[in-house]
């Protein structure tokens with residue numbers, strides 16, 4: 001029998017939020033209890049990290065901007081070596097963030113996306129896909145960013161404006177757990193949810209609708 005795929009998007013009952021386990025929709029992932037047993041076992045490995053996430057959520061709820069939440073989380077975890085993987089379009093912001101962190105006694109170990117200084121063509125990117133074909137353009141190097149920070153033995157890494165997919169590769173190869181401060185969105189001033197809120201109006205054509 002074909003099993004139903006998980007579909008929390010279509011849910012109308014949100015039983016999980018109420019702690020109810022009866023009369024679950026057929027598409028509810030909670031119908032397979034083994035997943036939650038496995039998740040609970042894995043969570044044991046991250047207990048302190050996970051609890052501190054909620055401590056910070058409660059302490060700064062609606063008060064602290066995300067940058068401050070990250071700072072307070074780092075302090076709560078007593079992390080000493082913090083990596084910053086940033087996009088070359090965020091050089092200024094990387095400096096501003098570093099200054100704020102310094103005020104809190106936290107040093108950032110930063111590595112920019114263009115590290116390695118290798119032309120896009122070397123990585124198999126077609127010449128016509130460069131912003132200016134025929135010119136040198138360093139390709140982003142998210143795997144190298146992760147390896148640099150791994151070598152630095154960072155305990156926690158912050159992502160600042162990495163491109164779609166580059167962020168994925170960075171997260172895959174980063175040994176330390178990561179959080180995102182800024183999600184790049186060149187059209188919305190790095191506020192991707194704006195496109196969702198405006199999907200029926202100003203953003204409709206930009207979303208290809």
Ligand code: SF4
Nearest residue numbers: 008011014015016028
């Ligand atoms: S886990 Fe189950 S109850 Fe919760 S939102 Fe998903 S489908 Fe609904």
